[in-house]
Amino acid sequence: MDLASRLKDPELFKQQGYINGQWVGADGGGTVDVDDPATGKKIGTIPDMGEAETRRAIEAANAAWKGWREKTGKERAQILRKWFELMMAAQDDLGAIMTAEQGKPLAEAKGEIAYGASFVEWFSEEAKRNYGDVIPNHAPGKRIVVIKQPVGVVGAITPWNFPNSMITRKCAPALAVGCPVVIKPAKMTPYSALALAVLAERAGMPAGVFNIVVGKSASAIGNELATNPIVRKIGFTGSTPIGKQIMAMAAGTVKKVSLELGGNAPMIIFDDADIDAAVEGTILSKFRNTGQTCVCANRIFVQDGIYDKFSEALAAAVNKMKQGNGFDDGVVLGPLIEGSAVDKVEEHVMDAVGKGAKVATGGSRMKDMGANFFAPTVLTGATPDMQIFREETFGPVAPLFRFKTEEEVIRQANDTEYGLASYFYARDLGRVWRVAEALEYGMVGVNEGGISTEVAPFGGMKESGLGREGSKYGTDEFTEIKYILMGGLGAP
Ligand SMILES: NC(=O)C1=CN([C@@H]2O[C@H](COP(=O)(O)OP(=O)(O)OC[C@H]3O[C@@H](n4cnc5c(N)ncnc54)[C@H](OP(=O)(O)O)[C@@H]3O)[C@@H](O)[C@H]2O)C=CC1
Numbered sequence: 200m201d202l203a204s205r206l207k208d209p210e211l212f213k214q215q216g217y218i219n220g221q222w223v224g225a226d227g228g229g230t231v232d233v234d235d236p237a238t239g240k241k242i243g244t245i246p247d248m249g250e251a252e253t254r255r256a257i258e259a260a261n262a263a264w265k266g267w268r269e270k271t272g273k274e275r276a277q278i279l280r281k282w283f284e285l286m287m288a289a290q291d292d293l294g295a296i297m298t299a300e301q302g303k304p305l306a307e308a309k310g311e312i313a314y315g316a317s318f319v320e321w322f323s324e325e326a327k328r329n330y331g332d333v334i335p336n337h338a339p340g341k342r343i344v345v346i347k348q349p350v351g352v353v354g355a356i357t358p359w360n361f362p363n364s365m366i367t368r369k370c371a372p373a374l375a376v377g378c379p380v381v382i383k384p385a386k387m388t389p390y391s392a393l394a395l396a397v398l399a400e401r402a403g404m405p406a407g408v409f410n411i412v413v414g415k416s417a418s419a420i421g422n423e424l425a426t427n428p429i430v431r432k433i434g435f436t437g438s439t440p441i442g443k444q445i446m447a448m449a450a451g452t453v454k455k456v457s458l459e460l461g462g463n464a465p466m467i468i469f470d471d472a473d474i475d476a477a478v479e480g481t482i483l484s485k486f487r488n489t490g491q492t493c494v495c496a497n498r499i500f501v502q503d504g505i506y507d508k509f510s511e512a513l514a515a516a517v518n519k520m521k522q523g524n525g526f527d528d529g530v531v532l533g534p535l536i537e538g539s540a541v542d543k544v545e546e547h548v549m550d551a552v553g554k555g556a557k558v559a560t561g562g563s564r565m566k567d568m569g570a571n572f573f574a575p576t577v578l579t580g581a582t583p584d585m586q587i588f589r590e591e592t593f594g595p596v597a598p599l600f601r602f603k604t605e606e607e608v609i610r611q612a613n614d615t616e617y618g619l620a621s622y623f624y625a626r627d628l629g630r631v632w633r634v635a636e637a638l639e640y641g642m643v644g645v646n647e648g649g650i651s652t653e654v655a656p657f658g659g660m661k662e663s664g665l666g667r668e669g670s671k672y673g674t675d676e677f678t679e680i681k682y683i684l685m686g687g688l689g690a691p
């Protein structure tokens with residue numbers, strides 16, 4: 200079935216870019232195909248835009264900035280609130296668009312729409328609360344006032360794994376405080392982004408405030424966003440190497456930068472853990488989005504005393520997971536995004552098995568389902584010399600490492616250049632505090648495998664990134680603090 204005929208509102212399926220309130224093609228008229236990762240079939244096309252169109256979008260955003268920042272917080276809040284309501288009303292259609300282009304199961308896709316919309320709702324509320332400060336004066340006759348002002352045009356570069364929520368998590372706080380945005384979604388998942396623009400327009404977002412540039416050459420669009428002096432802030436989610444390039448380019452004009460990059464999350468199961476809860480949390484963390492999440496558990500450390508029991512229970516639970524096309528009933532695991540992702544997963548499994556790991560379940564491609572399917576896999580006997588210990592697999596493979604002491608596992612868990620998410624299961628209260636404080640990660644899930652929510656600050660340490668998204672801290676990334684010293688306020 201083609202995508203438009205799955206939708207109650209086919210207008211949401213747009214195959215053009217969105218610049219200055221206009222739906223437009225590429226200057227040169229070129230297009231790029233977008234395929235369904237489950238079937239390999241073409242869904243549609245997008246215009247092949249590049250540097251010139253990006254520059255135009257940036258200039259349009261800059262021209263729209265004054266009008267947008269001069270609205271009151273309440274006026275911006277009302278537009279954002281309307282956008283949130285339209286997203287939720289279109290949840291089924293937005294979910295179907297996402298499943299078609301990204302592959303995740305429909306229920307999970309709809310869950311991401313609610314998650315993405317929650318950032319719009321949250322920041323519509325925060326739009327009214329961009330408070331400043333009054334600092335007690337340091338000398339007679341003076342006053343010190345601190346105000347927060349929008350930083351200016353924001354560039355947002357987002358990945359294919361969360362095609363809706365990575366956009367809203369960046370754009371909603373930017374828009375709330377008065378910044379216009381230019382978005383570059385991943386070329387494999389542009390339609391979720393473009394549908395958001397349809398709804399933003401319906402919500403009353405003024406022309407030029409919300410722009411989307413799409414195309415084949417990520418560097419043509421990305422370089423313009425990262426080097427154009429009008430852009431004052433870049434928000435990026437994606438791989439660590441590209442994040443570093445963007446940071447280096449942004450240095451040329453000293454832009455604010457926030458980066459949400461790769462992870463290598465440890466999941467630690469201590470002997471005193473509730474095993475059923477730990478299995479449930481591991482499945483949620485590891486297999487969400489077929490393992491293609493930067494906060495997915497990548498290395499699962501299990502204490503000696505419960506290793507066998509836990510690995511058997513995990514393998515049994517993984518065996519029950521239904522894999523297939525995300526539109527089919529009961530499917531909880533979709534395809535991987537593309538062939539190179541399957542190659543990487545297979546390489547990690549082969550490397551581990553070659554170094555002594557045992558396949559408890561899965562371990563191979565599912566060719567009869569399609570080219571991009573890999574079976575959900577549990578490996579026992581994983582060791583730190585394996586590739587899977589060092590690199591983010593970004594796929595449905597759960598390697599189980601055995602450990603003996605708390606000290607040993609903390610050392611191993613922190614032995615990585617990444618520092619995004621971490622998880623552990625334990626019930627001893629002293630251990631809970633010790634381990635939570637010792638893990639060098641921006642986020643720690645304790646007896647919990649799902650840590651993502653709009654109310655908490657999402658972000659990493661070390662080479663996993665800079666800055667925090669969501670929560671009351673999320674607007675800080677899009678404002679400048681200005682201090683005003685008022686003198687001459689002494690005696691009349
Ligand atoms: N932290 C996270 O959540 C993510 C981590 N990853 C990790 O990265 C690996 C590779 O995934 P991949 O999609 O290639 O990630 P990338 O970092 O390449 O892609 C993320 C975003 O950056 C864009 N991009 C790519 N190259 C450039 C460039 N030179 N300048 C500006 N923007 C650029 C992409 O565009 P386009 O897609 O159009 O090429 C996309 O919009 C994954 O296997 C995973 O390990 C990937 C995605 C998200």
Ligand SMILES: O=C(O)CCCC(=O)O
Pocket residue numbers: 358360361365436437491492493494651657
């Ligand atoms: O993987 C990512 O790129 C973002 C993580 C999704 C989330 O849980 O917010």
